[in-house]
Amino acid sequence: MSIYNPPAGWFKAPAGVERLWVGLALTWCIIMSIAMPYWHFYGKQNPTGESYKVSVQEYGQRVAEFVKDNQVGDEGGIPIVEIPPGGDGYLLARMWSFYPIIKLKQGQTYRLHLSSSDLQHGFSLQPLNMNFQVLPGYDHVLTITPTSSGIFPIICNEFCGIGHHAMTGRIIVE
């Protein structure tokens, strides 16, 4: 009885069905523990959290240079910028847009940098539903390989003030 002091001799090893259950539960937990390192070596989706400290000014400059050197188009005043295959691209999250529009080729691998010039933001790629955190002062590098083509909206999913719901961006994959 759980509300009274247990009778003497309560400390004993599990027996019967209870022992069976503890064994099953432990086995399941071990399977789940192994699944993550397994995926780390054999799976294709393993964000490493690669990141570097960067000042807001410095990151802003890298974005500006990246846009200047690689712009291939324009939509409604927002530059469309193509990352060279294997190269580095810089995406800036700010209140309340992602800048610029990024263009990629299916099957190529890119280093996509994410940082913020103001608050924390969330990089959420739709409709794939891939989500990564964006922090001011940190250059967060994702090494990505698009395996599908089309137009992929980016939405912000970390609260960043009153205009948060309207914070969007875009990745185009050909």
Added chain:
Amino acid sequence: MASAVESLPVSGNHQPSEVRTCETTSLPVCLTAQQFIRWHAVVAVVFLLIGGIGALLLGLTRWPAVHLLDAQWYYRILTLHGLNMLIFWILSFEIAVLYFAGTVLLNTRLASKKAAWACFVLMVVGGIMVDIAIMNGKSDVLMTSYVPLKASPDFYLGIILVAVGTLIGVINYLATIYIAKRDHTYEGAVPLVVFGATAAAIIAVVTVLHGAVVMIPTFLWSMGWIENVDPAWYRITWWGLGHMSQQVNVCAMVSIWYLLATLTVGAKPLNQAVCRTAFVLYILFINLASAHHLLVDPGVGPGWKIWNTSYAMYLAVLASIIHGFTVPASVEAGMRAKGFTRGLFGWLAAAPWSNPGFSGFFLSLIIFGFGGGITGVVLGTQQINIMAHNTLRIPGHFHVTVVGGTTLAFMALTYYVVPLIFQRDFYAKALCRIQPYVFGGGITLFALGMSFAGSYGVPRRHWDVEFTGSQLAMGFDSGAYTMLGVMGIGALVAVTGLFMFILLVVAAVFVGPKIAGQAMEPWHEERQAPADAAAVDEDEHHTPGTLVLAGVFLLTFAVYYFANWKWLSDVWEVR
């Protein structure tokens, strides 16, 4: 009620004028503790009401067909809802539970009345400060207040006061256990419920220390006295507070499951050593689960993530899976010993489903296990988290842990706290009997809608799924809208159950019939075991029904777990 005499302790350390004997359970009740249990419980329900009004407004806003509040009020009420529910309601109730477990079950007085006063005043003043800081419009920062989002200083100060108050209450509880031991007010090991409550208390101390480490510099920063708080440092430390405090809730909830199983059906844990070991696993490992929230953050490498989410976390998960078996098994063993031996589930069918203390407890167990437990482990899997971080899958998970699990367990316990501690009877008992079903059903529907909307990519903490006014248009699949509708309907049902609870409790506590000096009216008539039943089943390890239920659980778990790995393999490659 089973005979309390079996182990009624030697003699307590009470002054004769400061103790009464409970007419229902024959347990000794410290009158000082009783006073503070009452106050904390009342304050808890007030915070629950504030949070509940918030829940209604938020549910009606995120239901796209209604979209009630404007953006500013949505985020303001979301801040209010999170803090009042997750922090103020839960912590206030937990302090009441600690005072009960520490004094009544150990036959001791509360260690310090002054400390109890300090705890109570700080928690109430802090809570009110935070609520004012939110409502005056200068602290729209949500519960997590991620820097560099900045609230007014009184917001952080209020949280610090609540944390300090909680710490004082928890230390008072630990001191109470100490004096019980010192004065030999009980014999042998402490009861299982006290053991679980102590695990909760220990985790609470660690939690509050994290809170101090993160909130004090943030407060100083909001005053302009320090330059900068690093956002990555803030996140990792804040989650030491934010996720760990949820483990306090888990421990408190599991303790209450054992308590209610005893009070309602005379449940018998098969092996207390197993139950207690599981609580120890929580203390040792559950803190690491706060890594959950940082799995797609910059700056945390795969080694750190795998360490924190793999075996370290799964030893705590193991503890939950063990409790998920031992709790229903204790009910089954208790019922079989009474003669309900028919078939696999005769014991479950014969359980007192009209007793809200039982139905609330058992629904809490099912909802927490099947809903919260499974989703929690899956979302906390390092790589799968990519598809869940900051989507509605996250609140979909924690509304079936902390609401369908913890809050429903607290509600179920309240159906005993009011008659036994407030010594008042409920009105409208028929409504009391259906309340756990309304609340439990509503929150389950709500969380299902939320989780599946999240699987479509719908973000949490987001005012407008139409993205009105954005530079680049964006919209969701129609399936997401259906799920948000399910969520909205679930919210209405759950809030109905919540308001029923508050009305019933407030009516009973303030104007309910006084029953001091008499035993409480039992919530259910003891049923007679069927005459043709096999002989009373005294083999405590014969719990086949629970084994089947647990097997279904494990199967559901495995299916959902591997389905998520499959979905993950379909997204872009990322390193």
